[in-house]
Amino acid sequence: MSNNGRSRRQYLTTIGGTAVTLSVAGCASDTGSNGGAETQAVTAGTAPGFPPFEMKEDGELVGFDVDLLEAVIGQTDYTLSGWEEFEFDSLIPALTNNNIDVIAAGMTINDDRDQAIDFTDPYYTSNQAVVVRSDGEFSPESLSNLADRQIGAQSGTTGESVVDDELVGSEITESQYSAYGNYVLAIEDLENGNTDAVMIDVPVAETFAANRPVEVAFVYETDEAFGFGLRSNADDLTSSLNSGLSTVQDDGTYEELTAEWFAE
Missing domain, CATH: 3.40.190.10 (Periplasmic binding protein-like II)
Structure with missing residues (x-):
């Protein structure tokens, strides 16, 4: 879907999001300082080929989920170290094996998945x-x-x-x-x-x-309902993402992103 002539990174700048390097691998450490100079880094996983939520354009990972998660994390004490790409049915194993820290891939919250991982509050239906x-x-x-x-x-x-x-x-x-x-x-x-x-x-x-x-x-x-997927023991990260999601929904960022990616 067209991004109205603007790059994803330019768009994120206008809404206060944070651009990241897409080739960084590895998962976040469980240690870090809250409220200090250091922040905890998380690695996100997705499955391109699901436009307008996540896809590749000119070799770059773009989409609603990409922009939304970056905006949400920008409202927390965490930082986003990068993105890892998988086939969709490999995302939950990657998460539970600590290869990534959060799934942003238009993933439906259901009972079967809820037995293996946790989800944030829903962000799309x-x-x-x-x-x-x-x-x-x-x-x-x-x-x-x-x-x-x-x-x-x-x-x-x-x-x-x-x-x-x-x-x-x-x-x-x-x-x-x-x-x-x-x-x-x-x-x-x-x-x-x-x-x-x-x-x-x-x-x-x-x-x-x-x-x-x-x-x-x-x-x-x-x-x-779609939610961001997280490990079942990542209570602090889940709480932070829920808080960040609430913020971007209240401050108009979510509305801007939906208009950008789902405009007819």
């Missing part, structure tokens, strides 16, 4: 969309219309859960479902005719529809 080719003859209006079709979704996402729970075994066979490491690959396969439809979060579907020959056929309501 979404539903699922079924995307098809714009020039195709396939125009489904409900899940039942997807019967015997080749369906795609990103591995480890809510979209995949909907396909598994609602379609596989009843409307489609396991061989009619294709899992992808990211949604860019899924949409490319859709464009090339290798799949008939892709299950994807609504704002991401709308971004693809604005830039590629695909369209949203219908929306399947899931009322899911």
Whole structure:
């Protein structure tokens, strides 16, 4: 999605955010001083290929989640040392193995994930969309219309859960479902005719529809909430991010970011 001619770093400067180097690896130390000259550094993890939340533009990691987390951390006593990139279903293992300290990847808060990690307060709500080719003859209006079709979704996402729970075994066979490491690959396969439809979060579907020959056929309501993921023992960091999130929601930064990244 266009950033209205401004770079992400220029935009962050206008809202008081902090730009970071994207190639720094490693996780934060648990030691540091609160309120002193030193601050604790955290490493963030994400999964590019989920526009407008996180994607690569000219080799740079950009997106709503990137800007929002940087703005939130800028309101805390922590600093952001850098970003690490993974496939979506590798993010929670990376977090629990201490390779990263926070997940910012449009991750839905659900019971299964909540057993492995903690989440901040929700920062975005979404539903699922079924995307098809714009020039195709396939125009489904409900899940039942997807019967015997080749369906795609990103591995480890809510979209995949909907396909598994609602379609596989009843409307489609396991061989009619294709899992992808990211949604860019899924949409490319859709464009090339290798799949008939892709299950994807609504704002991401709308971004693809604005830039590629695909369209949203219908929306399947899931009322899911996105949160930043953290280790279950990181109570101080969780509390700080919740406080920072509240601040950027109250001071207008969140509204500016949503207008920037989700503008029609």
